[in-house]
Structure formats: structure tokens, C-alpha cells
Amino acid sequence: MEEFYQLMEYLPAAFKNEKDGEYITYLRDSFEQNYQNCKYQFAILACHMIYMSFVYFSVWQIKNSKPEDFSKSLIGFTKDEENSLITASSPFAFVKINEARIFRFLKLIECKNDAVGNFSKLVQQRNDIAHSNGNIFYTDGSSADKKVGEVLVQVACIQQCMTSVIHDCLRCFPLDSWNEDERGYHDAIDQIREVLIHPNYLSQKDIETCLTFDIDSLIDHEHFEAIKELFGVFVKAYRQNES
Numbered sequence: 001m002e003e004f005y006q007l008m009e010y011l012p013a014a015f016k017n018e019k020d021g022e023y024i025t026y027l028r029d030s031f032e033q034n035y036q037n038c039k040y041q042f043a044i045l046a047c048h049m050i051y052m053s054f055v056y057f058s059v060w061q062i063k064n065s066k067p068e069d070f071s072k073s074l075i076g077f078t079k080d081e082e083n084s085l086i087t088a089s090s091p092f093a094f095v096k097i098n099e100a101r102i103f104r105f106l107k108l109i110e111c112k113n114d115a116v117g118n119f120s121k122l123v124q125q126r127n128d129i130a131h132s133n134g135n136i137f138y139t140d141g142s143s144a145d146k147k148v149g150e151v152l153v154q155v156a157c158i159q160q161c162m163t164s165v166i167h168d169c170l171r172c173f174p175l176d177s178w179n180e181d182e183r184g185y186h187d188a189i190d191q192i193r194e195v196l197i198h199p200n201y202l203s204q205k206d207i208e209t210c211l212t213f214d215i216d217s218l219i220d221h222e223h224f225e226a227i228k229e230l231f232g233v234f235v236k237a238y239r240q241n242e243s
Contacts (some may be wrong), residue, residue: 024053
């Protein structure tokens with residue numbers, strides 16, 4: 001089960017919407033309980049739902065980071081589908097779109113067709129175990145662990161492709177939040193949590209990526225010192241949490 005807990009590090013570290021957090025906790029608990037009771041096939045179903053949640057969170061970040069590219073990529077969707085995607089108020093709204101099609105948005109972060117095919121292949125594999133076909137594909141912990149490992153590989157691959165998107169989230173944050181008299185929260189930690197972490201559904205892995213951002217790339221900004229100070233608060237708070 002070790003790789004399953006590694007997988008959880010790719011999901012949001014905190015949720016502003018309590019129901020979102022409860023849903024992820026429910027999936028985690030479902031995996032653990034079914035695994036511990038040797039109901040491995042149902043554990044893998046819960047794992048797949050966690051995987052798809054991760055994909056939705058990633059597409060949400062892409063949508064926020066590249067709104068124009070995201071809008072242009074909606075060719076081929078129905079008007080209702082377009083509206084659902086554009087007006088989505090949370091990543092879970094993407095569930096209205098056929099699962100296999102949601103992966104096409106990963107091309108906006110330069111994921112190649114063969115990689116996108118591998119990502120979406122997990123959906124078909126899930127379908128094989130979600131229907132009453134008389135087959136039990138996962139009969140022991142070893143086979144379940146192998147499948148979780150396969151999911152983790154795909155998640156790590158998507159995460160690597162997301163680096164530029166995550167850095168865009170981080171770059172925009174201090175540019176919009178450096179002025180403590182004009183931002184939503186006077187306290188820097190509150191601003192970071194409510195404006196950076198929660199809206200972008202940042203995971204522990206996302207935060208680790210944010211910590212690698214080169215703040216000196218913004219050195220030409222007239223308020224660079226204030227920007228750098230805010231970034232320093234973020235680094236201090238979340239590097240401590242990381243350790």
C-alpha cells in the first residue's frame with residue numbers, strides 16, 4: 001500500500017470546499033478498507049476514482065493558467081459541454097464530460113499523443129472491472145499493488161508535464177498579491193492559503209514544484225522587493241511543512 005500513499009501526495013493538500021475534501025477522504029478510506037478486507041477489485045475502483053480526480057484537478061489548473069488555449073481546444077464539444085467546461089465552478093464539474101475525452105486537454109501542456117493514450121487507457125481498464133462480466137482481475141495484494149504502481153507512473157508523468165502550469169500559478173500569485181493594503185487578506189499566510197493553495201487545488205507535489213520557482217525571474221518588476229518578500233513567506237511556511 002506504500003505506493004497508494006505516494007499517490008495521495010498528488011491530490012490537493014487542503015480544500016476550501018469541505019465537501020471536496022470529504023469526497024477524497026471517502027475514496028481514500030474506501031481503498032484502505034477494501035484492501036484490508038481483501039476486496040482488491042473494489043480497492044482498485046476507488047484508486048481509479050482518485051486517479052480521475054487528479055486528472056480533473058490538473059485540467060482545472062490548465063484551464064486557469066491557459067484560458068485562451070483552453071477555450072480554443074473546445075472544438076468538437078457540444079454547446080452544453082462547452083458551457084459546462086467554461087463555467088465550471090470546481091474541477092468535479094468536468095465529470096459531465098466523457099472521461100476519455102477529458103485527457104485531450106493534456107495536449108495543451110505538450111503531452112504527446114502516445115502519452116495521452118496511456119493516460120486514457122486506464123479508463124478502459126477500469127471499465128473492464130466495473131461491469132458484471134464474471135471476472136475478478138485482482139485476487140491478491142500483489143496484483144492490486146502492481147495496478148496502483150501503474151497508476152502512480154501515469155500520475156507522475158502528468159505531474160512532470162504540469163511544471164510550467166504550476167509555475168504560472170505561482171508567478172501570477174505574488175504579482176497580484178504583493179500589496180497587503182489592496183489584496184483580499186492582509187496576513188500573508190491567509191492570502192497564500194486562500195488565493196494560491198485553495199483555488200488552484202495545489203497538492204503537496206504542486207507545492208514542491210512551486211518551491212523551485214525562480215523568483216528572480218521577476219526582478220524587473222518595480223515592486224520586486226515586496227514580491228520577493230511574499231514569496232519568501234510562502235517558501236518558509238511550506239518548506240517547513242514539507243520537512
